Amino acid sequence: xxxxxxxxxxxxxxxxxxxxxxxxxxxxxxxxxxxxxxxxxxxxxxxxxxxxxxxxxxxxxxxxxxxxxxxxxxxxxxxxxxxxxxxxxxxxxxxxxxxxxxxxxxxxxxxxxxxxxxxxxxxxxxxxxxxxxxxxxxxxxxxxxxxxxxxxxxxxxxxxxxxxxxxxxxxxxxxxxxxxxxxxxxxxxxxxxxxxxxxxxxxxxxxxxxxxxxxxxxxxxxxxxxxxxxxxxxxxxxxxxxxxxxxxxxxxxxxxxxxxxxxxxxxxxxxxxxxxxxxxxxxxxxxxxxxxxxxxxxxxxxxxxxxxxxxxxxxxxxxxxxxxxxxxxxxxxxxxxxxxxxxxxxxxxxxxxxxxxxxxxxxxxxxxxxxxxxxxxxxxxxxxxxxxxxxxxxxxxxxxxxxxxxxxxxxxxxxxxxxxxxxxxxxxxxxxx
Amino acid sequence: xxxxxxxxxxxxxxxxxxxxxxxxxxxxxxxxxxxxxxxxxxxxxxxxxxxxxxxxxxxxxxxxxxxxxxxxxxxxxxxxxxxxxxxxxxxxxxxxxxxxxxxxxxxxxxxxxxxxxxxxxxxxxxxxxxxxxxxxxxxxxxxxxxxxxxxxxxxxxxxxxxxxxxxxxxxxxxxxxxxxxxxxxxxxxxxxxxxx
Numbered sequence: 001x002x003x004x005x006x007x008x009x010x011x012x013x014x015x016x017x018x019x020x021x022x023x024x025x026x027x028x029x030x031x032x033x034x035x036x037x038x039x040x041x042x043x044x045x046x047x048x049x050x051x052x053x054x055x056x057x058x059x060x061x062x063x064x065x066x067x068x069x070x071x072x073x074x075x076x077x078x079x080x081x082x083x084x085x086x087x088x089x090x091x092x093x094x095x096x097x098x099x100x101x102x103x104x105x106x107x108x109x110x111x112x113x114x115x116x117x118x119x120x121x122x123x124x125x126x127x128x129x130x131x132x133x134x135x136x137x138x139x140x141x142x143x144x145x146x147x148x149x150x151x152x153x154x155x156x157x158x159x160x161x162x163x164x165x166x167x168x169x170x171x172x173x174x175x176x177x178x179x180x181x182x183x184x185x186x187x188x189x190x191x192x193x194x195x196x197x198x199x200x201x202x203x204x205x206x207x208x209x210x211x212x213x214x215x216x217x218x219x220x221x222x223x224x225x226x227x228x229x230x231x232x233x234x235x236x237x238x239x240x241x242x243x244x245x246x247x248x249x250x251x252x253x254x255x256x257x258x259x260x261x262x263x264x265x266x267x268x269x270x271x272x273x274x275x276x277x278x279x280x281x282x283x284x285x286x287x288x289x290x291x292x293x294x295x296x297x298x299x300x301x302x303x304x305x306x307x308x309x310x311x312x313x314x315x316x317x318x319x320x321x322x323x324x325x326x327x328x329x330x331x332x333x334x335x336x337x338x339x340x341x342x343x344x345x346x347x348x349x350x351x352x353x354x355x356x357x358x359x360x361x362x363x364x365x366x367x368x369x370x371x372x373x374x375x376x377x378x379x380x381x382x383x384x385x386x387x388x389x390x391x392x393x394x395x396x397x398x399x400x401x402x403x404x405x406x407x408x409x410x411x412x413x414x415x416x417x418x419x420x421x422x423x424x425x426x427x428x429x430x431x432x433x
Numbered sequence: 434x435x436x437x438x439x440x441x442x443x444x445x446x447x448x449x450x451x452x453x454x455x456x457x458x459x460x461x462x463x464x465x466x467x468x469x470x471x472x473x474x475x476x477x478x479x480x481x482x483x484x485x486x487x488x489x490x491x492x493x494x495x496x497x498x499x500x501x502x503x504x505x506x507x508x509x510x511x512x513x514x515x516x517x518x519x520x521x522x523x524x525x526x527x528x529x530x531x532x533x534x535x536x537x538x539x540x541x542x543x544x545x546x547x548x549x550x551x552x553x554x555x556x557x558x559x560x561x562x563x564x565x566x567x568x569x570x571x572x573x574x575x576x577x578x579x580x581x582x583x584x585x586x587x588x589x590x591x592x593x594x595x596x597x598x599x600x601x602x603x604x605x606x607x608x609x610x611x612x613x614x615x616x617x618x619x620x621x622x623x624x625x626x627x628x629x
Contacts, residue, residue, distance in 0.1 A: 123471055140475075140529050148471045185474045189566050191533060196564075199556040200548070200588040223552050325477040361484040365472045367500050373484045374494040381499060400472045402481045409477045 004107035006033040006061040012289075020296035032293035036061045039130035039292045043067040044118055044145060046093040048272050049135025049164050051083045052281030054097055057133075058105045060289050066112045066129070068121075069094040080274035123148055127157050130292055133284050134163045137270075139191065146176065146184035147326050151398075153178035154330035154411075160291060164284040168271045169307035171280035174318075175287050175299045179327055182301065186321035194268060209249060209256035213265040216244035232267040241266060279305060323408050331398055331411035338420040342369060342392060343385040345414070349401065357403040357410075364397055390416055475531050479503065482570040492574050503527040507538070507574060510628065511581040515609045516546075519626045523555075523577065535564035536573065542624035545612035547584045547595035551621065555580070556590045593619060 007013050007029055016032040041062050043053050046069040057065055073081070073088045073096060083100040084093070092115035102111055114121070118141055126132070126148055136142055142163060149159050161176040163184070176183055201207070202215045221230050221241065231237050242262040249257040263269065283303060290296045303315040322328060336345060342362070350357040359372045369384050369392055371377040384392060393399065393414065401410040479502050486494070495506040509521045521544065527536040538560060540546075540553040548556040557576050559568055589595030598605040608618045615625030 139533050143474045144471070147474050151471050188474070188533070191566075193533065193564060193566075196561045198558065198562050198588065199554055200590055203550065203554075203556075203590050204592060219550070219552070219554060325481075326474050361480060363476075363480055365476065368480075368502070371480075371484050371499070373486060374488075374496075376494065377483075377496055377499050380496075398472055400477060400480060402477070402484055404485050409481060411472065 004061070004063075006036045009061060011059065012036075012061050015289075016293060016295060022297045024294045027294055032295050033061075035292050035294070036289075037063060040064040040066070040128060041288065041292075042126070042129045042132045043135070044132060044141070045069055045135035045137070046083075046097040046113075047071065047077065047135060047137065048080050048274070048277040049166065049281050049284075050093070051081045051097060052278050053133055053135055053164070053285060054083065054101050054111070056281055056285035057288070058101055058109050058111075060285060062288075062292075063107075063109050065109070066114065067094045067098060068114045068116065068118055069097075070115070070117045080272060080277060118145055123151060126159060127152055129159050131288055132159055132161045133288055134161060135281065135284070136163075136165070142184050143188075143326075146178075149176070149178045150183055150185075150327045151331065153180075162284045162287050162291075164280045166272065166276045166280050168273055169276055171276050171305045173280055173283040173287065173299060173303045173305075175291070175301045177301075179330065182318045182320040183324060183327040185326035186324040187318050206248065206252050206254060209245075209254055209258075209261060210265055212245040212249040212252070212254060212257055213241065213262050215248055216241045217266050220244055230266070232263070238263055238266065276305075276307065279307075325409060329408045329410055331413050333415060334412050335415045335417050336389065337418045338388075338390050338416045339418075339422040340389050341386055342389055345389055346370070346385075349410075349412070357401070358405045360401050360403045362399055362401045364393060364399060369393075369399075388420075389414065390420065473529075475529055478532055479527055486571050486574070488571070488574060489578075492578060503529075503531075506541075507577070509574075509578050509581060511578065514582040515584065515606050516581040516613070518628055519544075519581075519613050520628050521581065521626060523553075532566035532568075535560050535568075536570070538573070538577065542626050543621075544626060545591065545594055545609060545618050545621075545623050546580070547586050547589050547591055547598050548580050550590040554590060556588045558588075 007016055016036075017029045019027050019029075039062060041057060041064070043050055043057070043065060044067075046054065046067050050067065050069065054065065054067060069092070071093050073084045073091055073093055075086075075089050078084055078086065078089075081093075083097045088096045092113070094113035094115050098111040098113040102109060126145075132145065132149065134142060134145060145161065149161055152159055158178060158180070161178070161184075163174045163176065165172050175181070197211055197214055199218070202211050203219060206212050206215060217230065230241075238259070242257070242259045245262060246257045249255070283299075283305075287299050291298050299315060300317050302318050304313065306312045320327065334349075336348065340348075346357075346360055346362065350360065361371045361373070362369045363371070368377070368381055370381045395416060396413050399412045399414060401412060403410075483502050488494075491510050491512050493508045493510070495508065496502070497504065503526065505525050507523045507525055509523070511517050511519060511521075522541045523538045524541060525536050525538050528534050538555050540549050540555060543551055543553075555577070557573075557580060559573060559576050584594075584598060586595045586599040594605070594608075597608060612618050612623035613626050615623065617623075
């Protein structure tokens with residue numbers, strides 16, 4: 001079998017050989033082809049969108065693909081997650097998907113699966129990718145990967161993120177170029193919050209079938225089983241909620257409580273439609289292809305697709321938020337002497353004209369070093385002020401500083417220099433910069 | 434248009450330069466960065482919210498673990514109104530999805546209150562249907578305090594208490610006093626919550 005070449009491939013060759021009217025002036029077909037072959041792509045999520053994305057990527061000539069998913073295959077996935085078969089139920093999505101694609105496509109494609117959470121991997125892991133494509137169902141995971149990529153961009157390594165999402169007949173594609181375009185956190189306030197009902201309505205005046213289900217789920221379960229946490233994946237738990245909700249619905253003359261509605265409400269299930277996933281995954285992979293090859297300009301930077309009332313699509317640019325907590329202030333390097341205490345660091349930062357802090361609180365990603373408020377935490381963390389910084393944090397560990405006078409937070413990467421012993425007459429700290 | 438085709442070109446050159454730099458770094462023995470965890474958006478928001486709380490002396494916070502800002506106890510000691518003299522601790526749990534999801538509050542003692550049921554669930558609009566990410570922890574804590582200053586008979590969770598409040602405020606006040614002493618109201622015996 002002849003070696004695969006993107007340039008001569010009948011499906012992607014034409015789009016590489018003819019440069020688009022808005023292509024980079026330096027664009028050459030060979031550059032586009034080489035970029036595809038040399039790129040390393042990370043796919044986050046191997047579910048409904050992930051299966052489509054993996055298939056599209058290998059058929060577009062990408063050869064080094066990594067995929068992460070923490071989930072295992074459920075029988076209800078099989079109708080649309082077409083890389084899985086009945087005998088795969090219970091296996092890791094990432095591993096099963098990789099095996100399937102590698103079996104089918106033999107032209108030197110390497111797919112590396114990881115069965116676990118994105119948070120398991122250190123920041124360094126993400127540095128090596130050309131681009132990340134997300135097919136996720138969780139806001140939390142999107143926020144995490146977004147913050148990680150912004151962090152890498154602050155160190156000079158820009159790894160763009162293409163984020164896809166669907167809900168029934170609707171979907172969206174978004175291109176995030178960390179620190180250059182708006183990030184996921186910039187537009188967090190635009191997210192719709194989960195549909196919730198007032199507790200008093202649930203408790204006293206139910207009118208909808210959902211009110212009855214939420215009553216059984218939110219109020220009755222904790223009352224009857226205070227020691228047992230409700231688990232929506234356990235059939236007998238859902239059955240119990242369903243029975244109780246049905247009883248209450250009859251009591252109030254409400255129709256429409258079914259077992260599938262019950263499952264939908266307690267699991268907060270959004271309907272997944274295979275063809276919407278296909279549309280959005282295709283759009284994500286086209287953006288990845290254009291970005292990596294630079295054969296045409298990429299989406300700037302948000303596309304919505306709505307197929308539930310006829311068809312409507314629109315793209316627009318989400319703007320950067322100046323006071324975004326993630327990309328509004330990037331981590332800055334600060335070098336201090338090894339003998340510095342936490343207090344001295346805070347004094348140094350406070351007097352720098354560009355920061356002007358009044359009452360800073362400081363933490364690492366997992367420990368609070370000094371918190372100005374509430375009183376109890378201030379008392380508990382105050383002894384740290386006298387400790388040497390080098391005993392509190394490791395070299396280059398990121399510090400988060402918040403302050404009432406800062407609309408944003410401040411991130412510092414501290415590096416150490418010089419002796420760990422304080423020189424005998426070093427009263428004048430202003431000499432150290 | 435923020436990312437026009439011109440900035441797209443610039444971006445592309447930037448990426449190429451970065452690629453060269455990265456190759457150079459690999460030749461020089463890799464990057465010296467440690468693999469420390471990334472500070473999350475939720476963490477930044479919670480730290481700002483907690484350390485910049487503006488609370489009256491009637492609201493106190495107690496943390497069990499100073500490295501865990503996501504779990505704590507809030508105690509409300511109303512200085513006025515029908516619940517004056519009482520001490521009302523609530524457990525608070527902030528999720529990793531904050532501020533997309535509101536924090537969860539449960540009243541720890543069993544109290545007689547129109548908007549709090551016997552399991553400690555609280556009916557406060559900004560805790561559920563009216564929560565917006567733009568609201569902060571301060572707004573919720575002040576909201577909780579208002580429940581004690583102005584119990585609301587129109588959003589009942591304890592129906593008997595709400596009916597009583599709407600019908601006869603004076604009698605309701607007597608029942609509140611009795612319940613706060615640890616006495617019975619109707620069939621239910623409430624917890625003693627008076628400040629000692």
